[in-house]
Amino acid sequence: MNIEKNQIAQHNDTLLGKHQKQLSHLKNEWESVDIEKVIQKLVDFQIAIPSWALGTGGTRFGRFAINGGEPRNIEEKIEDVGLLHALNASSGAISLHIPWDIPQNPEQIKSLAASYGLKFDAVNSNTFQDQPGQALSYKFGSLQHVDKAVRKLAIEHNVEVIKQGIALGSESLTVWLADGSCFPGQLNFRKAFENTLNSLQEIYAALPANWKMFVEYKAYEPNFYSTTVGDWGQSLLYANKLGEQAYTLVDLGHHLPNANIEQIVALLLMEGKLGGFHFNDSKYGDDDLTTGSIKPYQLFLIFNELVEGMDARGMDHATSLGWMIDASHNVKDPLEDLLQSIEAIMIAYAQALLVDRKALTEAQQNNDVVACQEILQHTFRSDLRSIVAEARLRAGAALSPLNLYRNLGCRKSLIGERGQNTVATGL
Ligand SMILES: [Mn+2]
Numbered sequence: 001m002n003i004e005k006n007q008i009a010q011h012n013d014t015l016l017g018k019h020q021k022q023l024s025h026l027k028n029e030w031e032s033v034d035i036e037k038v039i040q041k042l043v044d045f046q047i048a049i050p051s052w053a054l055g056t057g058g059t060r061f062g063r064f065a066i067n068g069g070e071p072r073n074i075e076e077k078i079e080d081v082g083l084l085h086a087l088n089a090s091s092g093a094i095s096l097h098i099p100w101d102i103p104q105n106p107e108q109i110k111s112l113a114a115s116y117g118l119k120f121d122a123v124n125s126n127t128f129q130d131q132p133g134q135a136l137s138y139k140f141g142s143l144q145h146v147d148k149a150v151r152k153l154a155i156e157h158n159v160e161v162i163k164q165g166i167a168l169g170s171e172s173l174t175v176w177l178a179d180g181s182c183f184p185g186q187l188n189f190r191k192a193f194e195n196t197l198n199s200l201q202e203i204y205a206a207l208p209a210n211w212k213m214f215v216e217y218k219a220y221e222p223n224f225y226s227t228t229v230g231d232w233g234q235s236l237l238y239a240n241k242l243g244e245q246a247y248t249l250v251d252l253g254h255h256l257p258n259a260n261i262e263q264i265v266a267l268l269l270m271e272g273k274l275g276g277f278h279f280n281d282s283k284y285g286d287d288d289l290t291t292g293s294i295k296p297y298q299l300f301l302i303f304n305e306l307v308e309g310m311d312a313r314g315m316d317h318a319t320s321l322g323w324m325i326d327a328s329h330n331v332k333d334p335l336e337d338l339l340q341s342i343e344a345i346m347i348a349y350a351q352a353l354l355v356d357r358k359a360l361t362e363a364q365q366n367n368d369v370v371a372c373q374e375i376l377q378h379t380f381r382s383d384l385r386s387i388v389a390e391a392r393l394r395a396g397a398a399l400s401p402l403n404l405y406r407n408l409g410c411r412k413s414l415i416g417e418r419g420q421n422t423v424a425t426g427l
Contacts, residue, residue, distance in 0.1 A: 042350060084339065107167075172276070213245055218230070269313065307355070
């Protein structure tokens with residue numbers, strides 16, 4: 001389904017009066033800030049949508065395809081991301097998971113994506129499950145495996161994913177490994193690290209010069225005793241040993257409980273080794289919940305460090321890092337969920353842009369702990385939704401994407417086009 005420009009214009013017309021009142025109130029509140037500059041940064045900021053988030057996700061216990069109208073192939077997944085991008089003008093990229101989504105005709109897929117204003121973000125390899133007919137198993141790991149032949153299979157898969165990405169105009173590879181061990185004594189940690197490093201080096205050698213490799217870490221699951229890229233320190237070790245094109249990727253759900261993710265982000269940025277981001281939210285572990293649904297203050301504090309750290313290095317907020325959602329769950333319409341996640345990310349980014357850096361630095365220098373907290377919480381507690389909406393309006397999108405999605409009956413149309421019992425490839 002396509003959303004027409006006049007449908008967006010009509011929707012915006014009905015909300016415009018109220019929106020303008022809220023925006024002018026906000027501009028008065030923040031008269032010392034260059035709001036125009038903030039709005040432009042919001043317009044430029046794009047978050048990639050993963051191809052596996054467009055269908056209802058599964059859990060270890062089951063999968064409920066409650067919505068119907070799920071995309072049946074890569075073309076329909078691109079159509080769904082195009083729908084999101086038409087609604088919010090902030091979802092201008094798609095991230096493919098190979099082999100869940102293998103483009104048969106890359107040129108055609110690329111031009112289909114371009115017709116919706118979409119680019120291809122990082123491509124993701126998958127050595128955490130065996131594919132049908134696969135000669136050797138990843139049951140005991142892939143790049144870390146004790147058997148060289150299994151490692152070779154996993155390396156070749158990653159090189160193949162790079163090739164697929166090149167054909168689509170992608171410029172980065174994300175490697176997330178399920179490798180690790182479930183029981184003490186199962187692995188020689190040092191050998192597992194060395195095998196993994198050697199394997200990653202072979203993949204790294206296949207990267208085009210303009211590509212980045214993102215090494216994603218995860219504390220536990222599916223292995224529960226050790227993970228071979230278990231935390232940001234281990235990821236940074238690999239990235240440093242691999243070379244300039246390798247970076248650490250932070251997935252918000254991949255830490256032990258209560259980890260200080262904002263501090264991790266600050267130090268990785270300081271080292272020039274933060275490459276990309278996977279947004280989601282969690283209460284306990286890798287829950288893959290809607291971004292900002294559980295810990296919006298943490299999301300803001302992370303963005304606060306991102307903005308401060310990127311500005312310190314003169315980095316372009318929109319293009320220097322890979323921004324992507326990585327979430328998937330059972331109980332919401334996936335497109336509504338993604339609209340909510342994007343909105344939460346844009347709000348947190350806007351809040352971070354408005355932090356009074358000069359006053360904060362001064363308060364830090366004076367050890368004025370109370371003032372430091374006040375400065376951060378002042379922006380966090382301000383309602384900045386109208387500048388995020390203004391950025392959308394200027395980019396030709398909807399003032400209220402979720403309402404428009406519902407009012408137009410988008411899910412109903414998708415069910416009409418695709419049927420009730422469709423299941424997207426993926427988790
Ligand atoms: Mn991830």
